[in-house]
Amino acid sequence: MIDIREIQAILPHRYPFLLIDRIIELEPKKKIVGIKNVTINEPFFQGHFPGNPIMPGVLILEAMAQAGGILAVKSTDNLEGKEKTVFFLGIDKAKFRKPVVPGDQIKFEITVIHERAPTWKVSAKAFVDEKLVCEAELTAMVAEKKNG
Numbered sequence: 001m002i003d004i005r006e007i008q009a010i011l012p013h014r015y016p017f018l019l020i021d022r023i024i025e026l027e028p029k030k031k032i033v034g035i036k037n038v039t040i041n042e043p044f045f046q047g048h049f050p051g052n053p054i055m056p057g058v059l060i061l062e063a064m065a066q067a068g069g070i071l072a073v074k075s076t077d078n079l080e081g082k083e084k085t086v087f088f089l090g091i092d093k094a095k096f097r098k099p100v101v102p103g104d105q106i107k108f109e110i111t112v113i114h115e116r117a118p119t120w121k122v123s124a125k126a127f128v129d130e131k132l133v134c135e136a137e138l139t140a141m142v143a144e145k146k147n148g
Helices: 004-010 057-075
Strands: 022-027 031-037 084-096 105-116 119-128 131-144
Touching: 004 022, 004 057, 022 057, 031 057, 057 084, 057 105, 057 119, 057 131, 105 131
Parallel strands: none
Antiparallel strands: 022 031, 031 105, 084 131, 105 119, 119 131
């Protein structure tokens, strides 16, 4: 539904910090589903951990926030025609259930809990092979992008 080129048009992140590969479902103001393919080529695996590569939990949270940011940008009407940016404001109730390793594909399911422009609160869940690996509530704000 949304490929990497459109993701890059929405988010300012780039390698090695762009952590969403594709959006496979989007229902504005309600839900987004995104994919991250985890490979041994990721730079963080050099040190996390040698001989036992595990994706850092903070990067799973960041990937969920990026998916939530795409949902918020694609759902924000009050900035129509303007470039938008997303600011990550908070993480609540974060839990890590299972490690994520090279070869896994993470599916992120983000659903809106509450939205009152410009602030969004979402429920974020990450799954590998339909098993929950991480969950959290995330808060963000969408604003007009300032150039300069």
